[in-house]
Amino acid sequence: MTVTVTQPAIGGPQLPQERRLVTEIPGPLSRNLAARKDGAVSSAVGTMLPVYVAAAGGGVVVDIDGNSLIDLGSGIAVTTVGNSNPRVAEAVAAQAAAFTHTCFMITPYDGYIEVAEALNRLTPGDHDKRTALFNSGAEAVENAVKIARSHTGRQAVVAFDHGYHGRTNLTMALTAKSMPYKSGFGPFAPEVYRAPMSYPFRDGGADGVTAARRAIEVIEKQVGAANLAAVVIEPIQGEGGFVVPAPGFLPALAAWCTANGVVFVADEVQTGFARTGDLFACEDEGVVPDLIVTAKGIAGGLPLAAVTGRAEMMNAPHAGGLGGTYGGNPIACAAALAVFESIEADGLVDRAGQIGATLAERLTALQAADARIGDVRGRGAMMAIELVEPGTTEPDAALTQRVAAAAHAQGLVVLVCGTWGNVLRFLPPLSIPDHLLTEALDVLERIFKDS
Structure with missing residues (x-):
């Protein structure tokens, strides 16, 4: 099956933009x-x-x-x-020719700083922000929890029904679905609790504020605000089924977090970087998270992730408490800067x-x-x-x-x-x-x- 190209693709190799089957699938x-x-x-x-x-x-x-x-x-x-986006490919090739790795914690470089500056500027809110770079969404979520615990001095973390946050031990605990992500891999990290998500198709008509009130009641009864470091939530759930909470759910939850000194963490690993029709999904209802976690679309296919948030929270851990050998790799940073440029230019x-x-x-x-x-x-x-x-x-x-x-x-x-x-x-x-x-x-x- 072939079709005639009627619109040029944005970026990527100059491949014919057609569905073409020449063998059975797979061949x-x-x-x-x-x-x-x-x-x-x-x-x-x-x-x-x-x-x-x-x-x-x-x-x-x-x-x-x-x-x-x-x-x-x-x-x-x-x-x-776009796969092999020309800006990304060119930036990657240039950086690879210069140097591939030094470890930012040993001998740093400007690409890491430029990505951090861009994320501080692009993410929701005009407050003073800082950023730390990591390798994967799961690693970044885990570090967001570390930051929240360091900032608040509290231990408990709340995630939501149907949520997915990764495959490390802590993020498996945050993830709701057992098979294939958790089954047989426990015991999991302690002090992780689960609250009901707003799921309009299955909520019996509950509006967002009502659904938030239900979740908050569970949190207050089962955890207690005084013990809670962070609430971690996907603004639109990914692996859980692209569940879009009812309008009002996220703002009510964020307001409760602010009133109770709880860090509101938005996991925008799948929803970030223009995917939802906003640069970040939180922007649809004007929600400004304390910490925002990004990965996936950030670097056009190269492994990179970030936690960006309020300066006083991001600076709470002791020096050397955040980092990693490959976090903010220079090639991935070059790719990310090209991604940011492509989102705007295209x-x-x-x-x-x-x-x-x-x-x-x-x-x-x-x-x-x-x-x-x-x-x-x-x-x-x-x-x-x-x-x-x-x-x-x-x-x-x-x-x-x-x-x-x-x-x-x-x-x-x-x-x-x-x-x-x-x-x-x-x-x-x-x-x-x-x-x-x-x-x-x-x-x-x-x-x-x-x-």
Whole structure:
């Protein structure tokens, strides 16, 4: 299947922007590599769609068999500005030619400082801020908790139902879903508590303020504000099913934290850097977090993460208390600065809004025609559909897997998520051209008619 390119992609290699299937999915060369993977890589490291990649850019991923798939995953919201974005590739090459590593804690360099200055400027709020750089979202979340505990002198941390924060010991404790993230890996870090999330599709009509009041009551009764260092929350939950809390939930929660001296931590690992139609998802309701955690889309595919927040909180740990050998690697910092430039120069915040409008319109129309689609939700280029038994909220994970498998076979990279495994999520790169997004939704519509 091929189409004519009608809109140039933003950034990335000059690949034909088309869905092209020349073999079955996966093809013979990918199957050969999959067999080699089985003989070399731990079976605990799974692959969702075992097509082995040769190139990617714009809105496509091209495998070693020559198939060109429409990318609706962005490496789980990482290649937001486009795979191999030209600014990122050029910046990485220049920095690699200069030096690849010295460790900022030993002999520092300006790239780290420039990224910190940019994050201090770009993140919500005009208060005095500081930033520390790390390698992954989980590492950054863990350090945000360390900072909050150091600042408050308290130990307890609250996370939320359906939340996902990482795979380290502490972030597994924060994460709600057992399988595959926590099962068999305990015991977990202590002093972590869970509160109910605002989940409009399953809340029986509770508004955001009511849902926040319910969560706060649980926190006050089970933890106590005087013991609580931090509340950690995704403004839109990612792995938990792209759950968008009802309006008013986040502001009420943040206000309660401020009134009680609790650090409000926004985990924007998946929602940050233009993904939701704002630079950060918190901005939709004007929420200003005390600490904001970023990763994934920050560096165009290179490992980098950050904690940015109020100066008095970020400066609370003792000297040497934060850091790491690779944190703020110079190549990753160069990539991040190029990402920030691309978001502004290419108008990617607006582009995310345009993609979101297309996704919302088409998915809502699909829902109207198919009672198995219980909910359409998300913002910007972060949208999802929740699949259920018609007329109920009973999750239909089997249907979700069938639809995902059919989409993969027809050349769409789509992801499954949700506490019950019944949510299809859509995270296209903001470089995807309109015709590819339209074709992907056409294919998805046919799959639902045939499923």
